[in-house]
Amino acid sequence: xxxxxxxxxxxxxxxxxxxxxxxxxxxxEGFIAGLHKSPYHGFSVEFAEHRQYMPxxxxxxxxxxxxxxxxxxxxxxxxxxxxxKAYLLLDCSGSMRYQSGxxxxxxxxxxxxxxxxxxxxxxxxDAVGMVTFDDKLRRYIPPRSKSGHLHVLLNEIAAxxxxxxxxxxxxxxxxxxxxxxxxxxVVLSDLLDDADQIIAGLxxxxxxxxxxxxxxxxxxxxRDFAFPREAVFKDMExxxxxxxxxxxxxKDYAGAVQAFSDRISTACRQxxxxxxxxxxxxxFDKALxxxxxxxxxxx
Numbered sequence: 552x553x554x555x556x557x558x559x560x561x562x563x564x565x566x567x568x569x570x571x572x573x574x575x576x577x578x579x580e581g582f583i584a585g586l587h588k589s590p591y592h593g594f595s596v597e598f599a600e601h602r603q604y605m606p607x608x609x610x611x612x613x614x615x616x617x618x619x620x621x622x623x624x625x626x627x628x629x630x631x632x633x634x635x636k637a638y639l640l641l642d643c644s645g646s647m648r649y650q651s652g653x654x655x656x657x658x659x660x661x662x663x664x665x666x667x668x669x670x671x672x673x674x675x676x677d678a679v680g681m682v683t684f685d686d687k688l689r690r691y692i693p694p695r696s697k698s699g700h701l702h703v704l705l706n707e708i709a710a711x712x713x714x715x716x717x718x719x720x721x722x723x724x725x726x727x728x729x730x731x732x733x734x735x736x737v738v739l740s741d742l743l744d745d746a747d748q749i750i751a752g753l754x755x756x757x758x759x760x761x762x763x764x765x766x767x768x769x770x771x772x773x774r775d776f777a778f779p780r781e782a783v784f785k786d787m788e789x790x791x792x793x794x795x796x797x798x799x800x801x802k803d804y805a806g807a808v809q810a811f812s813d814r815i816s817t818a819c820r821q822x823x824x825x826x827x828x829x830x831x832x833x834x835f836d837k838a839l840x841x842x843x844x845x846x847x848x849x850x
Contacts, residue, residue, distance in 0.1 A: 558659075559666035559708050560701075564836050571843055573671050635677040635735055636694045639665045640726065641708065642740030644685045644717030649741075651772040654831050661739040661768050662708040663835045668737060669704045673697075681707055682726055686716035691726075694734070715789075719744040723752025727759050737764045741773075746811060750818040757822045764825040766842075767812065771832045776804045 604613060604624035612626040647658035655663075669679045673696065680694035681704050692707060719740055730736070736756050742749055742765075756763045772778065785792045812828055819826035825846075829838045 559662045559705050560670055561663075564667060568667060568671055568674075571671060572675055573668065573843065573846065635672070635675075636732060637668075637672050637677060637679045637735040637737065638682060638694065638726065638730060639668065639679065639704075640682045640684065640722065640736065640738045640740070641665055641711065642685075642717075642719065642738075643683050643689060643711045643713055644719070644740075644743075645713050645715045646717065646741055646743045647768075648713035649770055649773070650831070651770050654770060655835075656713075657741055657768050657770060657831060658711065658713055660829075660831045660835055661766065662711070664766060664768075664829075664839060665708055665737075665739055666705055667836070667839055669701055673701050679704065682722065683707065683711055684719075684722040685714040686718040686721070688722055688725055691729075717744055720748035720752040723749070724755050727752070727755035727761070730759070730761065733760045734762070735764065736761045737766070739766045739768060741769055742767050742815060746814050750815060753819065753824055754822050757824060762825075763819075763822075765815075765819060765827065767815065767826065767828045769808075769812075769828070769830060771830050774805065774808055774830065776801045776808075 604626050609626075614625050614627050617623070617625045641661055643658060647661065648656055650656040665681070669681075672679050676696055678694035678696040679700065681690075681692045683689040689711075690707065692703060695703075719742065723738070726736070738753070753763055753765065781794070783792055783794045816826045816828070818824075827838075827842055827845075
């Protein structure tokens with residue numbers, strides 16, 4: 552297993568990532584994740600319990616409502632929290648198995664992106680969790696900020712095998728209801744499902760005031776349909792087969808794929824969702840650097 556998961560975080564990529572950070576733009580009152588200093592009292596902590604006031608305690612921590620009821624001084628105690636909680640949603644449906652030629656599978660490409668993002672955010676002392684899904688939620692790993700948590704996440708990525716079914720929107724809605732504290736949600740998927748339902752699922756996160764990043768991962772052949780003169784196509788989730796001459800439908804197909812991507816991209820932009828179309832022909836580290844560079848320019 553150790554050998555399996557290491558491919559999702561290659562040493563040369565780790566070296567390049569050490570000086571970089573992933574900044575959140577929208578969550579937690581505009582706080583920039585990675586700076587780890589908040590001007591908001593009590594922002595980086597959550598209330599735990601009361602205790603009796605002791606000399607030297609900060610007067611601002613006194614709970615005056617409790618004093619009014621009991622005529623005793625009590626202060627609020629807090630549990631320290633990381634500045635950001637991130638949730639990586641990894642699509643493991645059948646279509647993520649696809650790869651053309653000697654290119655990497657879409658699932659492995661998504662896994663490498665997820666591994667690199669996990670490494671970066673854990674270095675920032677942010678908490679990272681993971682959700683794997685197909686037609687339902689496979690596993691939910693709650694966010695943790697300890698460095699050893701990276702091995703848990705990478706092992707989970709390495710253990711995934713694509714299934715035969717998909718229901719992207721269902722998982723998006725389920726997780727939007729499940730995640731209570733605002734955070735950063737990163738979706739890694741080919742989004743090959745009903746566009747309207749996917750858009751509704753992404754908007755559900757925004758309604759809950761989460762920041763959302765979408766990596767729309769496609770193989771280049773899924774975009775340009777540049778296949779041999781005659782080919783048999785098999786649906787990776789239903790097994791249905793179709794024999795056709797690709798050149799006859801190439802233009803219409805490519806146009807339909809572009810329209811599908813544009814529709815989701817436009818909906819994301821309108822909802823302040825960070826959308827990135829990623830082609831597996833691009834080395835994943837270059838795709839990651841392009842994404843991070845864009846994020847930095849947004850400030």
